[in-house]
Amino acid sequence: MPWSATATGDWPIGSACPARSSTTRRSQGPARRSVPTDVAHGVARPGRRAATWSVLAAATLWGTIGTAQELGAPTAAPATVAAVRSLGGGVILLLVLVAAGRWPRIRAALVGAPWAVVAAVVSITVFQLGYLTGVRAVGVALGTLVAIGSAPAWAGLFALLAGRRPGARWVVATVATIAGAAVLLADGGAGAAGQDPGTFGILAGLVAGAAYGTYTTVSVRLVSAGADGSSAVALTFTGSGLLLLPVLVTGDLTWVASPTGVVTALWLAIGTTALGYVLFARGLVALDAPTVTTLTLAEPLAATVLAVAVVGERLAWAGWIGAALLILGLLVIGARRGP
Template identity: 40%
Template sequence: MHVVAILAAAVLFGSTGTAQALGPDAATPLGVGAVRIAIGAVGLWLFVRGGAHTSAIRREWRWVATGAVGVAAYQPGFFTGTERLGVALGTIVALGSGPAFAGVVQWGMGVRPTAAWARATGLAVAGGCLLVFAGESGARFSLVGLLGSLTAGLGYALYAIATRRLIERGVGSTQASAWQFSIGALLLAPLLFIEPMGWLTEPGGLLMALHLGLACTSLAYVLYGWGLRAVEAATATTLTLAEPVTAAILAVTVLDERLAWFGWVGAGLVVLGLATLGGGARPAPWRGVSWRRGSGTARP
């Protein structure tokens, strides 16, 4: 069920692009991102039960700060990448680099990936490449855009790792997300005064903001955080590669966009990779080794 929760979160994530496409033309990517995080943070607190765990949060403030920085870095990085590289290349760099960054960071912490994780991630990333390039052509190169997309991938990986560590240390998954998103929203608050926000007064704009904030952020990250209770962070970031599959289906059925045949092949590869990974999620496809010297206990 934890794997299913993460996949459900990925489906909600995948509806983000369609919601933005159906929203007001005046809404800018950075403005939408800042509003989304702000509403999402408020919504997450509505799901919090059993207190705010302030003592545990103070004790683990480094992980909270790490996740908050990751959340804050994702939005501007992602939209810079898609603006400079194009939607196709920017999206695949951001989504595809997330599992790789998570794997490298956790490997540095003493948690080694297995061959099963590497195979599943390779299949999903390869499928994602076919999927996004099937929907858009003419990708262009930009160093700034590449760095932006890589920043988004790293930010997402940092959030996933930080949330998993907070859960392991006694913080509820929803509380962990709420704290990180609240701080992340504060970091992005200046964008609310820099970007045009008049579109929020339009019914369609407000509806889009609520959908992105409450459904695609609050509910999605509640599901994602619950899934992280039993699924390792690197595995979770690979499972969320189901997002481009959802985005492609919505683009074809809702936005009347066309997807080339190799795009559907890519979707199949993503599903195959996720099925391979999901089937082996318990035990997780990671061999935990201690990241504390002199300790004989395994830490995933």
């Protein structure tokens, strides 16, 4: 999908910056090219402000995942939770899109960028497994902060490897958000009450962060190939669910049989997956990958609040300082520059 320059002057990872003269840029502002409609049929590409709020809303929904797992499926293996979430959310969204006549867009992604589809499926699967495993091992707040807090650094690294230099504002925002995540990581009270942050859980979170940065980058390539954002999400999560199908066949799914389990499964599939990633994809249309990844640090903020208020995890004063740094980073990266 074609793109426009972001407010920082950067171009998305995986897209080509069109040739333009300095005179044209000064007189006309950032170059823009027409784009197809995205999440809802007939709705044009959102502006930077709308895209920013879409990503923040998506990140807030994702912030409920860890709490939903710990309260609604406390005995379930993280892999089965990931499988139910992926297959349920992906299939629901896929059926809705096909019924709405969006199959040509879905086919465009499969034909135009098959390897990007595969990479997106694998990366989102690894992210979910690493993230939910980390949450189970070290608690909702710390597990989320390690996974999501490390993602901007990974995305920035991928940008450098792809020959893209993130802008100064992204660097400042990411330094603030990573510093906030580091403070929370250093604060023992960020974990579950009485729980010592284990090496395995931290490593699982770091792997999840790398996978998430990869997914963001690959998603840019996927929508650039002609798929709209919602079609890319449907393909990615349906594929992830199929990849995890052996887990559903061999794993213990008794938790889904209870009323609480049913509500949890539906929330994970519809709220955090179908709706969450449609909002996320809408943001991808107007923002570059490093910016999107940094905005999603709203997820650990939401997760931390829920962990403290609902799950009962403790957060000491140092943890709140870390949360404040995360908010500062979000304000910097989300601020609109210019008219």
